[in-house]
Amino acid sequence: MPRPVVGIIGNMSLLNDQYPAHSGGTMNSCAVAQAAGCLPLIIPADPRLVTVEELLSVCDGFLLTGGRPNVHPEEYGEAATEAHGAFDRCRDAITLPLIRACVDRGQPFLGVCRGFQEVNVAMGGTLDPEIRDLPGRMNHRMPPDGTLEEKFALRHPVRFTEGGVFHRLLGAGEVMTNSLHGQGIKAPGARVVIDGTAPDGTPEAIYIAGAIGFTLSVQWHPEWNATADPVSRPLFEAFGDAVRAWAETRHAPQRATA
Template identity: 45%
Template structure:
């Protein structure tokens, strides 16, 4: 069997006047090295996608973090300037891809903006600038020049026993690098809360009754793949699910060819 292929939707970026389709290399690197898969970058478009055509060609979906936020209109809220920046092309790409991947039983790992997209795609809402809420910590990325320090593992998260995430990384307390100013507010009906920060912020979810691995985390396991045990375990679990899906897909194809 060939190396499985995982789709990563892109962001729209403007660089020196040119519009780029882009994704941070840390996600590509983590998929290749941590999950042992190859990567297919999906362009962000506001219309024109054939979502089933994309998913026919891949064995998993990895939804990355981003500097942009899901547009509040997509979860029934009024948008303000403070809620941005926005990327409508990414929203129009990721939300349908997430829903269709879940329907088809294609393994899914959603990170940072990805967990927020997963929640919105399935009917949940988001809270902005959570650090202004009494009792909630400041989860934002530290304003330091060194990325290793900015993405440092410094926050405790409690993983629910018996959860999908616990099967991958173990139950109880783990340490993560959670960097965000938005978070899940109302959890989508199809999502189960898998992990909480000590201040009660939702840090991980899974899709209830999913046909395959379908997990979202608010932190950044992709950054420390190769050196952090929890990050490695999560990407390995995703990679194992992708390989299992690819093997089943190939077996079905071979049976159909022999018929």
């Protein structure tokens, strides 16, 4: 059987400041191929080009990636302000219904950073536009200067619920993670379980209660150094196992009925 396909949600970008492109970070593809053991397929997240139904049919699972644009606050009933930053309404139009469909079908997804926030919004939750402006909160944003190694360096611990999903998967009650985000969960959506938090109380790890498929999502970036990092690798391995299980069930020969 060929490797199962993981659709990697792409982001709009401009090459040389003028040529529009749908792109995905190399580290996302490497994490899917090398740590999860699946076939990476970058998706142009634009409803003019693809439909949710087509993606569910072509892909076995989905990696909801990070991205500079944020989920538009109208998606959770709030007005846009300067603090909300840039948006990508085309991506919103694909990922939000895709997440809900995956939850209903049991089709696996892994949410990362913006993808983590998309999962919360898709389930009816809300976001804070700028965490560092809230009383008692840390600055979770990416360092503005330095090498990639410095920007993706471990920044703060995340503590998991004792005996919870992440605790069991990672074999630790607390892990160190990188931090490269400005927004975060304000109110969790329906069935969204906050299973890990930063020291300042910012939600960092979630899953969907009662979902029959893999729905783990994290606010940090586990795709960085995914094959070697002791936190990232088991997360992607578990995701890959879930995708393979889905693919095997979907492609299993149907037994004839009399």
